[in-house]
Amino acid sequence: MKKKKFTIAVTGLNAIDSPGPGVPVIRALRESKHFDVRIIGLSYEALEPGIYMHDLVDKTYQIPFPSSGIDSLLTRLKYINDIEKIDLIIPNFDAELFSFIKLVDTLEKKMKIKVFVPTIEQFEERHKVNLEAFGKKHKIKVPYSRTIFSTAEIPALKDQFTYPLVVKGKFYDASVAYTPEQAANYFNKITAKWGLPIIIQQFVHGQEVNVTAIGDGNGNTIGAVPMRKTYITDKGKAWAGISIADDKLMSMTKKMIKSSKWRGGLELEIIKTAEEDYYLLEINPRFPAWVYLAVGCGQNHPEALVRMAMGEEVKPFKKYDIGKMFIRYAYDMIVELKEFEKISTLGEL
Amino acid sequence: MNIKKNIALSDSGFVFDPSSGDSFSTNPIGLEIIKLLQNGKSADDIKKHITGAYMTDGDSFEKDFYDFVNMLQKLKIADGAEKK
Amino acid sequence: MPGSKIIFNGPDKTETDLKLAIENNSLIHIDHLDELYLIKELAVEMNKKPRVAIRVNMDTGVYPIWDRFGFNYENGQAWDAINKIMLNDKMELVGLHSHIGTFMLSPNAYGIAASKLSDLALGIKKKYKKNIQYLDLGGGFASKNTLKGSYLQGVDTSPTFDQYAEAISTAILNAGFVEDELPLLLLESGRSLIDEAGSLLGTVISNKRLSDGRRATIMDFGVNILFTSFWYDHKISPAQDFSQYTEDAVLYGPLCMNIDVIRENVTLPPLKRDDHVVVHTVGAYNMTQWMQFIAMRPAVVMIDMNEKAHVIRNRETLDSIESAEVMPEYLKKFKL
Numbered sequence: 006m007k008k009k010k011f012t013i014a015v016t017g018l019n020a021i022d023s024p025g026p027g028v029p030v031i032r033a034l035r036e037s038k039h040f041d042v043r044i045i046g047l048s049y050e051a052l053e054p055g056i057y058m059h060d061l062v063d064k065t066y067q068i069p070f071p072s073s074g075i076d077s078l079l080t081r082l083k084y085i086n087d088i089e090k091i092d093l094i095i096p097n098f099d100a101e102l103f104s105f106i107k108l109v110d111t112l113e114k115k116m117k118i119k120v121f122v123p124t125i126e127q128f129e130e131r132h133k134v135n136l137e138a139f140g141k142k143h144k145i146k147v148p149y150s151r152t153i154f155s156t157a158e159i160p161a162l163k164d165q166f167t168y169p170l171v172v173k174g175k176f177y178d179a180s181v182a183y184t185p186e187q188a189a190n191y192f193n194k195i196t197a198k199w200g201l202p203i204i205i206q207q208f209v210h211g212q213e214v215n216v217t218a219i220g221d222g223n224g225n226t227i228g229a230v231p232m233r234k235t236y237i238t239d240k241g242k243a244w245a246g247i248s249i250a251d252d253k254l255m256s257m258t259k260k261m262i263k264s265s266k267w268r269g270g271l272e273l274e275i276i277k278t279a280e281e282d283y284y285l286l287e288i289n290p291r292f293p294a295w296v297y298l299a300v301g302c303g304q305n306h307p308e309a310l311v312r313m314a315m316g317e318e319v320k321p322f323k324k325y326d327i328g329k330m331f332i333r334y335a336y337d338m339i340v341e342l343k344e345f346e347k348i349s350t351l352g353e354l
Numbered sequence: 355m356n357i358k359k360n361i362a363l364s365d366s367g368f369v370f371d372p373s374s375g376d377s378f379s380t381n382p383i384g385l386e387i388i389k390l391l392q393n394g395k396s397a398d399d400i401k402k403h404i405t406g407a408y409m410t411d412g413d414s415f416e417k418d419f420y421d422f423v424n425m426l427q428k429l430k431i432a433d434g435a436e437k438k
Numbered sequence: 439m440p441g442s443k444i445i446f447n448g449p450d451k452t453e454t455d456l457k458l459a460i461e462n463n464s465l466i467h468i469d470h471l472d473e474l475y476l477i478k479e480l481a482v483e484m485n486k487k488p489r490v491a492i493r494v495n496m497d498t499g500v501y502p503i504w505d506r507f508g509f510n511y512e513n514g515q516a517w518d519a520i521n522k523i524m525l526n527d528k529m530e531l532v533g534l535h536s537h538i539g540t541f542m543l544s545p546n547a548y549g550i551a552a553s554k555l556s557d558l559a560l561g562i563k564k565k566y567k568k569n570i571q572y573l574d575l576g577g578g579f580a581s582k583n584t585l586k587g588s589y590l591q592g593v594d595t596s597p598t599f600d601q602y603a604e605a606i607s608t609a610i611l612n613a614g615f616v617e618d619e620l621p622l623l624l625l626e627s628g629r630s631l632i633d634e635a636g637s638l639l640g641t642v643i644s645n646k647r648l649s650d651g652r653r654a655t656i657m658d659f660g661v662n663i664l665f666t667s668f669w670y671d672h673k674i675s676p677a678q679d680f681s682q683y684t685e686d687a688v689l690y691g692p693l694c695m696n697i698d699v700i701r702e703n704v705t706l707p708p709l710k711r712d713d714h715v716v717v718h719t720v721g722a723y724n725m726t727q728w729m730q731f732i733a734m735r736p737a738v739v740m741i742d743m744n745e746k747a748h749v750i751r752n753r754e755t756l757d758s759i760e761s762a763e764v765m766p767e768y769l770k771k772f773k774l
Binding site for chain 1: 499500501502587588589590591593594595
């Protein structure tokens with residue numbers, strides 16, 4: 006039987022030193038046994054490597070930055086959809102998810118574009134700012150944290166925290182501060198880029214482990230693969246990692262997806278302490294950049310997401326390969342200036 | 355005021371400086387003016403041409419032209435400002 | 439407006455103010471203990487029973503806590519103040535008030551505030567068998583403006599009235615009031631109602647290129663007129679046809695002061711001298727805070743439901759300033 010062909014738009018083509026998940030998601034989709042794809046890249050900047058990977062991305066369009074508002078995003082998506090007739094959009098950036106979630110109704114009902122993302126409630130409650138309440142609600146341990154709006158609040162932190170503590174941006178960036186001076190320094194650096202507020206989180210000693218997973222929106226975990234980073238870049242990103250067996254971690258993931266009825270891909274960042282306590286540090290509301298490891302372990306999560314979005318019933322994966330590694334590598338593409346010119350002046354390539 | 359020799363222009367308004375690797379984009383009028391400058395036209399020639407071809411007066415043109423040329427110099431697409 | 443319909447709030451209430459408020463049977467929202475004791479004295483002196491509420495501050499999960507106003511909930515100050523009023527029959531405690539902050543982007547914080555006020559009200563009912571007549575949840579509701587430093591647009595992220603209403607009413611309905619003893623709910627929704635109703639029309643004075651190459655556009659309005667540009671990134675749009683080409687620019691006001699910046703960075707089509715712009719969502723906190731400084735303040739025009747324009751405040755003239763000035767006698771004779 007001939008496979009169906011879907012036109013899927015994907016963001017996060019920034020396969021750089023702090024990579025977006027777009028390129029690995031596209032690789033996963035291209036390997037689907039259930040369908041073929043035409044991939045439309047959605048980019049923000051002209052130097053996102055995915056734009057130039059023509060064996061992965063069929064055509065790329067620039068879209069406006071999330072900071073310019075939902076209206077301008079919708080106008081652009083309408084233009085693109087008129088040409089490409091998109092079946093599904095997979096947003097891969099935290100900062101853009103708010104806009105796409107708000108647009109779900111318009112995209113699905115008026116433009117017939119599927120979007121398989123968490124609800125706005127799920128998106129908000131897992132937000133770093135709200136993570137503590139989320140932990141309480143779903144009975145998951147979360148390091149003590151609070152939100153601050155000014156460096157003037159830093160001196161008093163010593164009453165509630167013990168240094169070191171983690172200074173986090175609303176969307177991205179996290180740095181470990183060992184002194185109030187360092188905390189103030191990180192506060193300024195991070196707010197300059199991502200705005201207010203800043204989240205201060207108690208630093209928990211232990212081993213960081215991560216889980217990439219996907220929920221069907223009814224409480225079922227369709228797939229989940231835990232990984233430990235074996236090599237970390239100076240930006241704290243995984244350069245290499247290995248899939249691990251950890252029943253406690255898996256049951257924590259399933260519990261979290263069950264009680265929140267999570268819809269779509271997600272990544273859990275967790276600290277496992279020496280006492281084997283698990284602390285949830287962060288929930289990223291989309292696939293991580295290392296999601297291709299799940300494919301390598303026998304669970305194609307992006308494929309499952311597409312099938313669910315298209316209304317198919319997808320059975321949960323039962324197993325994954327343990328001890329599979331991923332090792333990220335840098336690769337220099339040779340790009341003609343003509344191509345760069347096209348994407349930067351016309352916004353299409 | 356001269357446009358640097360090897361500056362490459364394309365019809366889309368893409369301006370490329372091969373000596374630095376920098377690239378910029380300009381609108382159609384900007385592109386037209388750079389081309390005129392490349393062909394050695396003087397500011398007066400260009401003023402005559404632009405005010406003849408478009409609905410603009412001499413003073414408005416001069417203000418915008420001055421600003422544009424300053425920018426070309428700042429971006430090192432044109433030779434630097436005259437030194438006193 | 440009859441005095442009995444006025445809520446008198448704020449930390450600065452003089453003895454004269456309070457006497458007038460008591461005379462008129464206004465609702466006095468007590469901010470601190472000094473005020474509480476003063477009202478008690480005045481009540482005896484005037485032989486009246488003033489109607490009072492206390493302002494309560496609290497942790498609603500949102501920082502900073504506005505604990506400079508009113509009595510704190512968590513440390514028991516609020517309950518203590520309530521007892522001081524209830525155990526003394528000189529005043530009648532009719533309401534409880536909170537005002538948790540400004541431009542609150544979290545509806546849930548109002549839910550928490552409503553729960554905590556309800557808890558106090560139910561505590562009063564239990565201990566003194568008295569029903570509190572109203573809960574005043576105050577204001578702070580966000581408009582569709584974009585706060586400086588926020589990454590997303592306010593028009594996309596500010597909660598809707600429905601979201602605020604859901605949070606507040608759910609909290610009160612679940613608090614445990616007997617149905618026919620539910621208190622009246624008061625809200626102070628000024629900014630969120632009026633902000634979008636106001637626009638500022640302005641004109642370009644000039645363009646220049648800054649030494650670092652950035653484009654700067656000087657407008658005929660600055661922080662003197664648009665005070666809120668200190669904390670909002672106001673949306674600004676050209677009021678005439680424009681091309682698709684844009685450039686990043688700094689927008690300056692007309693004052694000869696370096697702080698007079700309307701937008702540090704805005705993407706606009708290049709504007710020429712005499713071009714007009716519209717600054718959106720300026721209805722709140724501008725006319726109350728604008729200043730006469732270097733330039734006169736402009737006229738205010740209201741456009742009615744039939745799109746008819748009415749001047750509702752005249753443009754300032756020299757006389758508007760001079761009319762309030764008084765020249766000392768000995769200077770009148772001074773010759774330039």
